[in-house]
Structures are given as structure tokens and as C-alpha cells.
Amino acid sequence: MTELNQTDLRVLTTxxxxxxxxxxxxxxxxxxxxxxxxxxxxxxxxxxxxxAAQDVFVRLCANDFRLLKTYDPAxxxxxxxxxxxxxxxxxxxxxRRRQSTLPIDDVPEAALAVEDRHVEKIxxxxxxLTDRQTLILKCLYDEERDVAEVALxxxxxxxxxxxxxxxxxxxxxxxxxxxxx
Amino acid sequence: MSTERTPRTDKExxxxxxxxxxxxxxxxSDLDFAAWLEGRLPEAVAAQxxxxxxxxxxxxxxxxxxxxxxGKPLPAVPVRxxxxxxxxxxxxxxRQSGRGSGFLxxxxxxxxxxxxxRAAMAAMAIMIAGTGxxxxxxxxxxxxxxxxxxxxxxATSSEASTELTDFSDGI
Numbered sequence: 001m002t003e004l005n006q007t008d009l010r011v012l013t014t015x016x017x018x019x020x021x022x023x024x025x026x027x028x029x030x031x032x033x034x035x036x037x038x039x040x041x042x043x044x045x046x047x048x049x050x051x052a053a054q055d056v057f058v059r060l061c062a063n064d065f066r067l068l069k070t071y072d073p074a075x076x077x078x079x080x081x082x083x084x085x086x087x088x089x090x091x092x093x094x095x096r097r098r099q100s101t102l103p104i105d106d107v108p109e110a111a112l113a114v115e116d117r118h119v120e121k122i123x124x125x126x127x128x129l130t131d132r133q134t135l136i137l138k139c140l141y142d143e144e145r146d147v148a149e150v151a152l153x154x155x156x157x158x159x160x161x162x163x164x165x166x167x168x169x170x171x172x173x174x175x176x177x178x179x180x181x
Numbered sequence: 182m183s184t185e186r187t188p189r190t191d192k193e194x195x196x197x198x199x200x201x202x203x204x205x206x207x208x209x210s211d212l213d214f215a216a217w218l219e220g221r222l223p224e225a226v227a228a229q230x231x232x233x234x235x236x237x238x239x240x241x242x243x244x245x246x247x248x249x250x251x252g253k254p255l256p257a258v259p260v261r262x263x264x265x266x267x268x269x270x271x272x273x274x275x276r277q278s279g280r281g282s283g284f285l286x287x288x289x290x291x292x293x294x295x296x297x298x299r300a301a302m303a304a305m306a307i308m309i310a311g312t313g314x315x316x317x318x319x320x321x322x323x324x325x326x327x328x329x330x331x332x333x334x335x336a337t338s339s340e341a342s343t344e345l346t347d348f349s350d351g352i
Contacts, residue, residue, distance in 0.1 A: 020270035028263045029255040036256070037246050050262055057266040076215035083247050084211045084218070091243075121199035131231035134200050138235050141195045145245065153248040155220030169191050172198065179188040 004030070004079050013065040024057065030079050031056050031086045038090035044097060052093040056086045109144065128175055133168035136161060200235070209233050209240075218247055 003026040012019040035053045060068050071081055129137075132154075139150045147165075151158040173180060189197070209217075209230055216222050217230040234240045
């Protein structure tokens with residue numbers, strides 16, 4: 001990643017062959033890892049992984065490096081930005097192949113549950129929870145992620161996740177008159 | 182029979198509720214999403230991404246995948262993947278970015294390797310061609326040969342025509 005963040009984008013986007021080769025060598029590990037992860041859900045083979053990775057590189061250099069020129073080092077690391085771009089290209093590629101077969105064990109229970117349409121959910125009033133509190137509750141309960149995963153995602157301590165969760169639940173219980181269990 | 186309600190667990194309570202805003206507030210750019218994943222955004226901007234990620238299950242899945250991949254050592258890359266990608270940008274592109282577009286520009290551009298060796302080879306080829314030309318008699322010799330050759334042809338053709346006249350007269 002360090003090598004990648006030292007990429008001279010000005011030289012790279014002039015079409016310099018050596019700069020491109022160096023960039024490919026530095027970027028390939030992150031692109032490969034992200035593409036493999038994104039494609040795993042679609043159960044596609046090695047050739048599709050190779051093609052999707054190639055799609056990412058094509059997107060980066062197409063139209064006189066237009067996509068690469070939109071990257072701003074002041075806003076995010078090149079590796080992270082490439083990871084975001086790669087995932088989106090890999091998902092597009094996989095969808096084009098139309099072989100979405102996610103193993104049932106990998107799907108959160110909440111996603112498989114058939115909702116009883118007769119049970120009307122009570123709306124949480126706007127402003128009762130912050131966006132961060134809502135996100136943490138969604139990650140913990142809808143996505144069934146553990147506290148460590150949420151902490152890694154949000155770049156905060158596990159303790160902060162627990163305390164944000166606790167405060168959110170206190171607010172909800174107080175608002176809806178629910179006793180703690 | 183007791184009418185007292187058993188207190189619901191946190192999860193049960195959450196699942197009985199619906200957030201006020203379950204529609205993504207708008208598309209977020211790749212750069213903003215990357216900055217959010219790195220925890221670089223100011224609180225107000227981060228809150229907008231928090232809301233978008235909370236509202237969109239696909240975005241949440243993407244966020245967890247990316248955080249997981251970026252938080253671990255990266256696996257080795259197949260050689261073929263890098264070779265194919267490197268082939269996307271060829272020497273044509275480099276030539277365009279060189280100093281000159283002609284032969285000399287290409288020869289002495291900073292991106293061209295072995296420029297001195299190439300120049301020496303070109304000079305040697307010119308020298309050999311020149312020497313061969315001089316030793317072979319140059320242009321004067323070839324003109325002379327051409328002229329001599331045409332005289333011989335003319336003489337041969339006039340002799341042949343006389344012979345033909347003699348032959349027809351005999352008939």
C-alpha cells in the first residue's frame with residue numbers, strides 16, 4: 001500500500017509505459033483481493049476473476065485515464081479508492097454474467113426472513129437516533145455483525161460501538177416505554 | 182395467567198421498529214466512500230455517509246467487505262493478471278509523451294533505453310552503405326554502365342533490322 005500511495009499520478013496519466021507497469025505491480029494486490037472477495041458471492045471461476053480484474057484496469061486507463069484523473073489524494077488513500085472502484089467493477093461484471101448464487105449460510109437470517117405484512121412496524125421518529133446510532137444498530141441486528149467487525153468498519157473502538165449501541169437502546173426504550181430485559 | 186409482558190430483548194425491540202428514513206439520501210461518490218472507510222471525513226459529512234450506508238443493505242455489504250479486505254494482508258497476485266494489465270498501456274503511448282515525434286525525438290527521448298547504442302548502430306549502417314557505394318564506383322559508374330548498355334542494345338537492334346531486310350529482300 002505504501003508503494004501505491006507513492007504513485008506519481010501526473011506521470012502515470014500521461015500514458016508513460018514504465019509508470020503504468022509500476023502502478024500495475026503496486027495496485028494488482030488490492031484489486032485482486034477485492035475482486036476475488038466480490039466475485040466469491042457469485043460463485044464464478046478463475047477466468048471471471050481475471051476478466052473482472054482486467055475490467056478494473058481498463059476502466060482506470062480508458063479515455064485517456066479519465067477515471068484515474070478523478071482521484072484526489074487529499075481526500076482518500078489510493079489503495080482504498082482503488083478498492084471501492086474495483087468492488088463496483090467486479091459486481092458489475094458478475095451481474096452481467098447473471099450467475100448470482102449466494103450460499104444460504106452466507107446470507108443473514110434477516111435477509112431470508114419472510115416479513116409478516118400484517119405486523120406494522122412502528123416508525124422511529126426522526127431525530128430520535130443519530131445516523132451513527134442507526135447504522136450501528138443495523139450492522140449489529142440486520143447484518144448480524146459482531147462488535148469487532150463494526151468497530152473495524154467505522155474505525156472506532158469496540159467500546160465506542162458498545163456505548164453507542166447502549167445509548168441508542170436507552171433512547172428507544174425511553175421513547176416507546178419499554179422495560180429493559 | 183399473568184398479563185405482564187415479558188420485556189423484549191434489544192434485538193426484538195429493534196426488529197419491531199422501522200427507522201424514520203429507510204431510503205438512501207442520495208448517491209455517494211467513490212472518493213467520499215473511500216474517505217469514509219478510512220475515517221477521514223469530518224463528522225457532518227461522515228453522518229451523510231452513515232445515513233446512506235444505514236439505508237442501503239448493498240452499500241453495507243460493500244463496506245464490510247472492503248473493511249475486511251483492507252484490514253488483512255493481501256494475497257499473492259497471479260502473474261498473468263499483472264501481465265495482462267501491463268499490456269493495456271503500450272509503447273505508443275510513451276512515444277506520444279516523448280520529446281519529439283520523429284526518428285531523432287524517439288532516439289533521444291528520455292524514456293527510450295539504449296539510445297546511444299542505437300545511434301552507434303545507425304551511424305555504422307550509414308558508414309557501411311557509403312563505403313559500399315564508393316567502392317562500387319558510385320553514380321558515375323552506374324551511369325556509364327547504363328549508357329554503354331543502351332548503345333550495345335541500339336547496335337544490336339540495328340544489326341538485326343538490316344538482317345531482317347536482307348532476309349525479306351531474298352524472298
